[in-house]
Amino acid sequence: MADIAAHGKDVHLDGVSIRFGDFTAVETTDLTVRAGEFFSILGPSGCGKTTMLRAISGFIEPSTGEIRIGGEAMRGVGPNRRPTAMIFQNLALFPLMAVWENVAFGLEMRGWSKKDRKRRAEELLELVALPEQSGKKPGDLSGGQRQRVAIARALAVEPSVLLLDEPLSALDLKLRQHMRGELKEIQRKTGVTFIYITHDQGEALTMSDRIAVMKAGVIEQVAESDRIYRDPATPFVATFVGESNVFEGRVSATEGRFATVDTAVGPLTGENRDGLAPGERAMLFVRPERMQLGGNGALPNQFETTFERRDLEGPYVNLFFERDGREYTVHLTNVDEAGHAIARRQRIGFRPEAGLVLRAGELDAGEDVA
Amino acid sequence: MTSRIGAVEAVTAPQEAPRPRPALLVRATRGGPLAGLFRAYGDLMAGVILVIGAVWVLGLITLPQVFMLEQSLWHERRGGEQVQLTLEIDNAYQDLELLRFDRMALEGDQSAEAEAERERIQARMAELEQRIAELEAAERQPVRTYGLANYARMSGLHFQIFLKTLVAGALVTLIALVVCYPMAYVVAKVATPQRAALLMLGLVIPYAINELLRIFAWLMILDFNGVLNTMLGWLGLAPVRYLDSSAGVFVGMVYAYVLFMVFPIYNTVETLDRNQIEAARDLGASTFKIHSRIVIPHAKPGIAVGCIMTFMLAVGSYSVPQILSRGSAGDWFSQLIYKQFFESFNWNTGSAYAFTLLLTCIAFIFVMMAIFRVGIRDIAR
Numbered sequence: 001m002a003d004i005a006a007h008g009k010d011v012h013l014d015g016v017s018i019r020f021g022d023f024t025a026v027e028t029t030d031l032t033v034r035a036g037e038f039f040s041i042l043g044p045s046g047c048g049k050t051t052m053l054r055a056i057s058g059f060i061e062p063s064t065g066e067i068r069i070g071g072e073a074m075r076g077v078g079p080n081r082r083p084t085a086m087i088f089q090n091l092a093l094f095p096l097m098a099v100w101e102n103v104a105f106g107l108e109m110r111g112w113s114k115k116d117r118k119r120r121a122e123e124l125l126e127l128v129a130l131p132e133q134s135g136k137k138p139g140d141l142s143g144g145q146r147q148r149v150a151i152a153r154a155l156a157v158e159p160s161v162l163l164l165d166e167p168l169s170a171l172d173l174k175l176r177q178h179m180r181g182e183l184k185e186i187q188r189k190t191g192v193t194f195i196y197i198t199h200d201q202g203e204a205l206t207m208s209d210r211i212a213v214m215k216a217g218v219i220e221q222v223a224e225s226d227r228i229y230r231d232p233a234t235p236f237v238a239t240f241v242g243e244s245n246v247f248e249g250r251v252s253a254t255e256g257r258f259a260t261v262d263t264a265v266g267p268l269t270g271e272n273r274d275g276l277a278p279g280e281r282a283m284l285f286v287r288p289e290r291m292q293l294g295g296n297g298a299l300p301n302q303f304e305t306t307f308e309r310r311d312l313e314g315p316y317v318n319l320f321f322e323r324d325g326r327e328y329t330v331h332l333t334n335v336d337e338a339g340h341a342i343a344r345r346q347r348i349g350f351r352p353e354a355g356l357v358l359r360a361g362e363l364d365a366g367e368d369v370a
Numbered sequence: 371m372t373s374r375i376g377a378v379e380a381v382t383a384p385q386e387a388p389r390p391r392p393a394l395l396v397r398a399t400r401g402g403p404l405a406g407l408f409r410a411y412g413d414l415m416a417g418v419i420l421v422i423g424a425v426w427v428l429g430l431i432t433l434p435q436v437f438m439l440e441q442s443l444w445h446e447r448r449g450g451e452q453v454q455l456t457l458e459i460d461n462a463y464q465d466l467e468l469l470r471f472d473r474m475a476l477e478g479d480q481s482a483e484a485e486a487e488r489e490r491i492q493a494r495m496a497e498l499e500q501r502i503a504e505l506e507a508a509e510r511q512p513v514r515t516y517g518l519a520n521y522a523r524m525s526g527l528h529f530q531i532f533l534k535t536l537v538a539g540a541l542v543t544l545i546a547l548v549v550c551y552p553m554a555y556v557v558a559k560v561a562t563p564q565r566a567a568l569l570m571l572g573l574v575i576p577y578a579i580n581e582l583l584r585i586f587a588w589l590m591i592l593d594f595n596g597v598l599n600t601m602l603g604w605l606g607l608a609p610v611r612y613l614d615s616s617a618g619v620f621v622g623m624v625y626a627y628v629l630f631m632v633f634p635i636y637n638t639v640e641t642l643d644r645n646q647i648e649a650a651r652d653l654g655a656s657t658f659k660i661h662s663r664i665v666i667p668h669a670k671p672g673i674a675v676g677c678i679m680t681f682m683l684a685v686g687s688y689s690v691p692q693i694l695s696r697g698s699a700g701d702w703f704s705q706l707i708y709k710q711f712f713e714s715f716n717w718n719t720g721s722a723y724a725f726t727l728l729l730t731c732i733a734f735i736f737v738m739m740a741i742f743r744v745g746i747r748d749i750a751r
Binding site: 057058059078079080081084085086088089090092093094096105106108109110153154156157 | 643645646648649650651652653654655656659663664667668
């Protein structure tokens, strides 16, 4: 097994903004990526995440602010002299070179002898679980194998920071899920800082230590994966990352850490995370798995709906309900014939701790969630 | 799954079977590479395509070349032998006239001696007339001698011109390559789309102008009293006779054929994924290394095609040397071929020269393919 001597470095963005003419791709941003962490930048396409990655890799210079990697200012330092390596969305393997030459390309540029290069390439291919393929051309490999070659090629130059631009998007679902695990494992083994760009919230949640959720050039929230999911800071994050049932209205009363919102289905109470005062416009979010079937009277926040359909997902069951043209989802764990006998008129609800009241804002349009 | 496909075929097959077709077409379409053509275009269109293809290949490529090859492989008795033949015929006619004169002198003499003499003259005249007829036939239909003599006949001077043309053609190709590769790369990969379109337009517009006019433009620039020397005069420098050396022809030729280098290279560089250039840079490659390891290997087929086209056009160029040198500089080989055909009226030697040039060009193609390690398939792309 090859030992990667590289150590992850931290990446700081201080007041970085990136403009192309009149168009602002990235608004003024401060961001810290810690050394050796798996950090994802999650957002819909066109939100500026790739632009930010290209600024870190050195292909574009930020319009304002400063990028520091391992404490060193990077302005004026070209991509070939930064301690970063990039894995491109289409991988950008060199099709005319053999696999090992691809992997060893960075070493060739650093003047290694052919013998050393080849040996090192073999070691790296072993690290990414791709031995015995070094003589082939990239075109002869499968999608997953090409993926590994790209990773090995980037790791060969012993980067402190590995930048990944949606490298899994071309793979099919099964392989994608498998590669998530491998990427995470390689990151753990090498200790290199990974900055991973994706629009796939599932990918971000499974792999990342921390996630930055981005929308229209602005980072909406930076937090640990769990917190992003449990405690989204904005309506956009709440709907973009994972699913949420959304209720809109004005705050009618507050009590302790709870607030009650007057919604179309009646007054509902949830955690007043933004500290809203009565009268303010609010949105209340409840994850489908925290919704419950009501009817027995003990469950607060109940409202009546029309049952639409039941989707069996295997480990859990999705129940869809409708009221006034809005759809509400309830996830039940698939035990004990969950949700087999649902009445046409069904009351559903949630406990106040399961609801999250946020200041009203823009929701995710949801068209490109993979 | 297989059984279902079989069933579908069983249903569709009988519908096609009873269609009547001419016996020849049935034979031609039963199998082999033409079957697909007939299936795709139908009998009529496929037939038209085949005829056009045959006319193209036979009439415009094969036959002229075969004719030229045949011409180049024989030669007639010419020069000394031909002159001797003419001389012999002239002598025979003179003898005939003398005999006729002798016969006239004997007219009126009724002696037996004179009678015998007349008969002798008569016989001699008939013999001569027959000889003249034979000689004239030989003159009209000279004997063709087949062989490679035409190829071996190239004089030292002509061979020198041949070599000079090849070397100059190779240099023109090299200069065009050096000029065109960066140009093609910038247009294809560096410039913004709008600027690339503008650059392309700038490259193409001069080529919409007639080749002769373009060459005359260079004549005006390079002439002794031309633009360039006038500007040198302003700078207080002595004028230079550019056109007396081959340099003028050289410049004109690079200009005339540069586009045939730009476009093939541009087309291949254009297909290179920009991410590959960035990936190479990201991995630490210098600009030189990016080109030598990534861009040039990718563009090889285009470079090979560009070199082949430029070289063939340059060595076969007639108008550029004819107009620019106007005889003041040495001949180009193509001019030599022209002279053989239309000034010496020696089609056989001309054909041999032309065929030599063709073979050289074909050899150049193979050398290029070997150097760039590309196959016909890559080039045809």
